[in-house]
Amino acid sequence: MGPVPQRRPTLNDVAEAAGVAASTVSRAFTRPQRINHRTRAHVLRVAEELGYVPNPTAQALGSGRTRTIALLVPDITNPYFSGVIKGAERAAAAAGLTLVLGDTAENPTAEAELVRRLERAVDGFVISASRLTDDELRAAAERSPIALVNRATAGLGCVVADYDSGTRQIVDHLASYGHRSFVFAGGPAESWSGARRWHGLQAAAAEKGMEARRFGPYMPTLGGGPAAVDAAVASGATAVVCHNDMLAIGVMRRLAERGHRVPEDVSVVGFDDVFGAEFCQPTLTTLAERTADAGARAVEVLVQQLPHRQTEVEGPTRVLPTHLVVRGSTGPVPVRDE
Amino acid sequence: MGPVPQRRPTLNDVAEAAGVAASTVSRAFTRPQRINHRTRAHVLRVAEELGYVPNPTAQALGSGRTRTIALLVPDITNPYFSGVIKGAERAAAAAGLTLVLGDTAENPTAEAELVRRLERAVDGFVISASRLTDDELRAAAERSPIALVNRATAGLGCVVADYDSGTRQIVDHLASYGHRSFVFAGGPAESWSGARRWHGLQAAAAEKGMEARRFGPYMPTLGGGPAAVDAAVASGATAVVCHNDMLAIGVMRRLAERGHRVPEDVSVVGFDDVFGAEFCQPTLTTLAERTADAGARAVEVLVQQLPHRQTEVEGPTRVLPTHLVVRGSTGPVPVRDE
DNA sequence: CAAGAAATGGCAAACGCTTGCCATGTGACC
DNA sequence: GGTCACATGGCAAGCGTTTGCCATTTCTTG
The missing domain is CATH 1.10.260 (434 Repressor (Amino-terminal Domain))
Structure with a gap:
C-alpha cells in the first residue's frame, strides 16, 4: 500500500x-x-x-548549503503577505532555491523560536514585518544571513516601502478634502512599519498644519475595527487612517453598524491595497505597496549574502515606491452644525 | 560583514x-x-x-527522514488557499514537521516538476487542487506519500469538501427564489473540484427540474469575469453559479460595467467564501468550505502514511461539510417582459 | 625540446547523525 | 546459585555527497 x-x-x-x-x-x-x-x-x-x-540532503550535508531559504510572515492569511510570499516564491525558484514558509502568528516568541528551529535547515531567512527587536535580529544574523521586508535594521539587508512619500500623499489627499485633522488607528506596537507610518503621517501633518492623533494599538485585522471605531468616533474625528486595510475594512464595517456613513460622515484610509480593497463597500482609499516586488527583492538581497553567490543583480533600489489609490472611502470633510 | x-x-x-x-x-x-x-x-x-x-540535515541523511513535508497549491495569492496553507502550517508544526510551500501556477507541468524537484527533499506531499491526472498522481505516490485536498483519487489519502450537499443547497436556494435555470461558469478543465461542482449542480438541478448549462472554462480569477459574463448574458441567464469566488467577483464587476444589476437582473453564486466575499459589492452568496480544516486534516492523513507514525488520529471524516452563506448577490428571478 | 603551468581525474577524508548488533550488567525466578 | 530475559550502553558501519590535495597528462613557452 x-x-x-x-x-x-x-x-x-x-x-x-x-x-x-x-x-x-x-x-x-x-x-x-x-x-x-x-x-x-x-x-x-x-x-x-x-x-x-x-540527493539534496546528502548534498547539503557535504557542502553545508541546503539551497533552501525560509520566509517568515506574521500571518499567512493576511492577503498583504500573499503578495510577498508570491514574489519570494518566484525569486527563490528563479535562484534554484526551495522556499519554506513560516507563520509567526504576529508573535515575537513564535518568531524567535521559528528562526531557531529552522536555522540549521536553511541557508538564510527573509523575515517580513519582523516583530523582533533590532538586537535580536542582529543576533540571529550572526548565525544566518537575513534579509528584512518592511523593517530597517542597521547592518541587515532590508527592503522597505517608501512611507515618507506615501504618508505625505495620504495627508495631502485628506487636506485637499478640507480635513483639518485625522486619527491614526495604530497596529501592533512592535510593528516597524506601523511606527514608520505614524512617523510619516505626523511629519506630513505638521507640514500641513494638520492635527494628528494616534489611538491603539489595535489588532491589524477585521476584528480590530470595533475598538478603533469606538475610540475614533468618541474623539469626533473626521478622518481615520488605519494601520492597514484589514483594520480599515473592519473600521468601515463598524462605522456602518453604528450608523455612520463613509465617506460622508467620516473618511477612511488604509495601507496595503490588499485584495478586497477595491470591492469592499465603499471601496477603500489606500496606500499601495509593491508587495510581490518586495518579496522578490528581499530574496535577491538574501541571495547576495549567501556563500557562492553567482548573481550580481544588486541594485540600490531597496526602497520601493508606494502610491495612493484613491477610491470611495474618502471625501470632503463633513460640515458640522456646532 | x-x-x-x-x-x-x-x-x-x-x-x-x-x-x-x-x-x-x-x-x-x-x-x-x-x-x-x-x-x-x-x-x-x-x-x-x-x-x-x-543538525536536521545530518539527521535526515542518517535516518532517511527529513521531517519536512511539501504543500503544493495552484496559486498562493488565491485567498482560498490561504486557509489551506494556514491549516496545513499549524498541523505540520503540531506534528513537528517543517512545511515547504510550492506554487504550481495552475499548471500541470509546473506541478509535476515541483514534485520531482522536492521528492528527495521531503517526506511527503499534500497537494491541493491537483491538476495532475489520476495516473500521474498514483505514479508519484509510488515514490512519496501523498495526501490530496479537494481531489479524490483511488488509493490515495484524500480530504474533500461535501459538494453533493453543497451544490444541492445552492440549487435549492436558487429554486426558492424562482429561478428555473442557471448557468455554470466553469473553471480550469483539469480541476477536479470544478468537475465535482458541476456534477453536483447538474444532479441537483435535475432533481428540481431546473435547467443547467455550463460555459467555460474560464480563468478562476477576477480576470475571468468578463468572458464569463459575456457568454452568460448572451444566453439570457437569470443566475450564474461561478467556479469560485474570485471568478464570481470578477463576474459581478463585469456585470456592473455592462449595466446589469445584481441581484435584480441576475443572481450570482460563488464557491469558497473567500476573504472579501462578505464585503464585496453586493456581498456574495457562496458555498463555504472549511479550508483550514482541510489543510490540517490532509497533513494528518499524510502523517499516517509516513514511516514511524506515532499519532493515530485517523478518523473517518475526510469529507468535510460545506454550507451555503446567503448574502446579497442572489435574489428573486427577474420578471421578463417577453 | 625542456620546463613549468594548466587542466583533469582520483583518493579519501570529512559532514553529523542513525542504527543494527553485540557486550555487559541487572534482577527475576526457580 | 544458576539460568535467562531484559535493560542499557558502546562500536562501527553506513547515509550520499563534497572537496582538499595529489598524481598524471596535456599544453604552453622560451
Whole structure:
C-alpha cells in the first residue's frame, strides 16, 4: 500500500557505470568548468540513463548549503503577505532555491523560536514585518544571513516601502478634502512599519498644519475595527487612517453598524491595497505597496549574502515606491452644525 | 560583514562532554525509552549547557527522514488557499514537521516538476487542487506519500469538501427564489473540484427540474469575469453559479460595467467564501468550505502514511461539510417582459 | 625540446547523525 | 546459585555527497 522503497541510483552507481571516480561525477554536476567537457558529457549521459537525481540532503550535508531559504510572515492569511510570499516564491525558484514558509502568528516568541528551529535547515531567512527587536535580529544574523521586508535594521539587508512619500500623499489627499485633522488607528506596537507610518503621517501633518492623533494599538485585522471605531468616533474625528486595510475594512464595517456613513460622515484610509480593497463597500482609499516586488527583492538581497553567490543583480533600489489609490472611502470633510 | 561561521557543538561534542558514546546522545534525543532515564537526563543537561541543537540535515541523511513535508497549491495569492496553507502550517508544526510551500501556477507541468524537484527533499506531499491526472498522481505516490485536498483519487489519502450537499443547497436556494435555470461558469478543465461542482449542480438541478448549462472554462480569477459574463448574458441567464469566488467577483464587476444589476437582473453564486466575499459589492452568496480544516486534516492523513507514525488520529471524516452563506448577490428571478 | 603551468581525474577524508548488533550488567525466578 | 530475559550502553558501519590535495597528462613557452 505504501510507496515502494525501490533503491534509487546514487552518485556511486553512476560513477561505476561511467567508469570514473565518484568525485568526477559530483563535479560533472556542480563544477562544470572543473572537468573535461567530454568526460562531463559522458557522465551526464550515463546519469540520465540511470535516472540519477542527486540527493539534496546528502548534498547539503557535504557542502553545508541546503539551497533552501525560509520566509517568515506574521500571518499567512493576511492577503498583504500573499503578495510577498508570491514574489519570494518566484525569486527563490528563479535562484534554484526551495522556499519554506513560516507563520509567526504576529508573535515575537513564535518568531524567535521559528528562526531557531529552522536555522540549521536553511541557508538564510527573509523575515517580513519582523516583530523582533533590532538586537535580536542582529543576533540571529550572526548565525544566518537575513534579509528584512518592511523593517530597517542597521547592518541587515532590508527592503522597505517608501512611507515618507506615501504618508505625505495620504495627508495631502485628506487636506485637499478640507480635513483639518485625522486619527491614526495604530497596529501592533512592535510593528516597524506601523511606527514608520505614524512617523510619516505626523511629519506630513505638521507640514500641513494638520492635527494628528494616534489611538491603539489595535489588532491589524477585521476584528480590530470595533475598538478603533469606538475610540475614533468618541474623539469626533473626521478622518481615520488605519494601520492597514484589514483594520480599515473592519473600521468601515463598524462605522456602518453604528450608523455612520463613509465617506460622508467620516473618511477612511488604509495601507496595503490588499485584495478586497477595491470591492469592499465603499471601496477603500489606500496606500499601495509593491508587495510581490518586495518579496522578490528581499530574496535577491538574501541571495547576495549567501556563500557562492553567482548573481550580481544588486541594485540600490531597496526602497520601493508606494502610491495612493484613491477610491470611495474618502471625501470632503463633513460640515458640522456646532 | 557576513555571519561568523563559529563552529556549533555537534553530537560528538556532547558525547565527549557527557562521557558517553555518540549513540547514547543520539538516543537520548530520539529514543527516550531506549535509554536509562538518569543517563538521558544527564545527556540532555550537558547538551543544554553546550547549546547543542541537532543538525536536521545530518539527521535526515542518517535516518532517511527529513521531517519536512511539501504543500503544493495552484496559486498562493488565491485567498482560498490561504486557509489551506494556514491549516496545513499549524498541523505540520503540531506534528513537528517543517512545511515547504510550492506554487504550481495552475499548471500541470509546473506541478509535476515541483514534485520531482522536492521528492528527495521531503517526506511527503499534500497537494491541493491537483491538476495532475489520476495516473500521474498514483505514479508519484509510488515514490512519496501523498495526501490530496479537494481531489479524490483511488488509493490515495484524500480530504474533500461535501459538494453533493453543497451544490444541492445552492440549487435549492436558487429554486426558492424562482429561478428555473442557471448557468455554470466553469473553471480550469483539469480541476477536479470544478468537475465535482458541476456534477453536483447538474444532479441537483435535475432533481428540481431546473435547467443547467455550463460555459467555460474560464480563468478562476477576477480576470475571468468578463468572458464569463459575456457568454452568460448572451444566453439570457437569470443566475450564474461561478467556479469560485474570485471568478464570481470578477463576474459581478463585469456585470456592473455592462449595466446589469445584481441581484435584480441576475443572481450570482460563488464557491469558497473567500476573504472579501462578505464585503464585496453586493456581498456574495457562496458555498463555504472549511479550508483550514482541510489543510490540517490532509497533513494528518499524510502523517499516517509516513514511516514511524506515532499519532493515530485517523478518523473517518475526510469529507468535510460545506454550507451555503446567503448574502446579497442572489435574489428573486427577474420578471421578463417577453 | 625542456620546463613549468594548466587542466583533469582520483583518493579519501570529512559532514553529523542513525542504527543494527553485540557486550555487559541487572534482577527475576526457580 | 544458576539460568535467562531484559535493560542499557558502546562500536562501527553506513547515509550520499563534497572537496582538499595529489598524481598524471596535456599544453604552453622560451
